Amino acid sequence: MQKTTEQGLGFRGVNNNIISLIARRVSAKYLAMAVDWAIAIFMIPFNLAHLGQSAYGLWMLVASVPVYFSLLDLGYGAARSLAEVSR
Numbered sequence: 001m002q003k004t005t006e007q008g009l010g011f012r013g014v015n016n017n018i019i020s021l022i023a024r025r026v027s028a029k030y031l032a033m034a035v036d037w038a039i040a041i042f043m044i045p046f047n048l049a050h051l052g053q054s055a056y057g058l059w060m061l062v063a064s065v066p067v068y069f070s071l072l073d074l075g076y077g078a079a080r081s082l083a084e085v086s087r
Contacts, residue, residue, distance in 0.1 A: 047059070
């Protein structure tokens with residue numbers, strides 16, 4: 001006689017451990033983004049005062065290049081790491 005328990009199952013039979021893991025990672029990612037943005041906003045006056053307007057503009061231009069390349073990733077890096085975890 002087999003016992004079936006649905007204690008660990010959540011939405012549509014998905015394991016609650018997986019749901020909580022995903023929720024923790026998503027919330028950690030949003031928290032890291034918020035901290036990053038807050039630091040960047042507070043650093044603008046400091047950088048402008050020490051670099052000057054033209055050097056700051058050049059620095060922002062150079063710093064934006066990796067951001068555009070990360071947008072070209074289109075999520076393939078996340079899909080690849082998810083595929084490695086599911087193996």
